[in-house]
Amino acid sequence: MGHWDLENGLLLRDPDRKLLAQRHAEWAELCRHAQKVDDFHALESPRSYPPEVRKLLRRLSRVRLDRLVNRLL
Numbered sequence: 001m002g003h004w005d006l007e008n009g010l011l012l013r014d015p016d017r018k019l020l021a022q023r024h025a026e027w028a029e030l031c032r033h034a035q036k037v038d039d040f041h042a043l044e045s046p047r048s049y050p051p052e053v054r055k056l057l058r059r060l061s062r063v064r065l066d067r068l069v070n071r072l073l
Helices: 020-033 051-062 065-072
Strands: 003-005 010-012
Touching: none
Parallel strands: none
Antiparallel strands: 003 010
C-alpha cells in the first residue's frame, strides 16, 4: 500500500520506507499551518477566494475536472 501525495496527485509506494521521515516532516509542517474544520459551515465562501482562484475553479467546473479533484481528495 502507498500513500497519496495530494498536492501533486501521486500515489507513492515506498516498501523500504525510505521516504517515511520526509513524509512525517511534511505532514507535521502541513498540520502546523492547517486549521481543523469541524463543520462545512466553517469553510469560506468561494466569493471570498482571491480572483485568480475563483477563475481557476470556474474553468475546472466547466470541464468537470472538479469532480476528479474531489475524488482524489
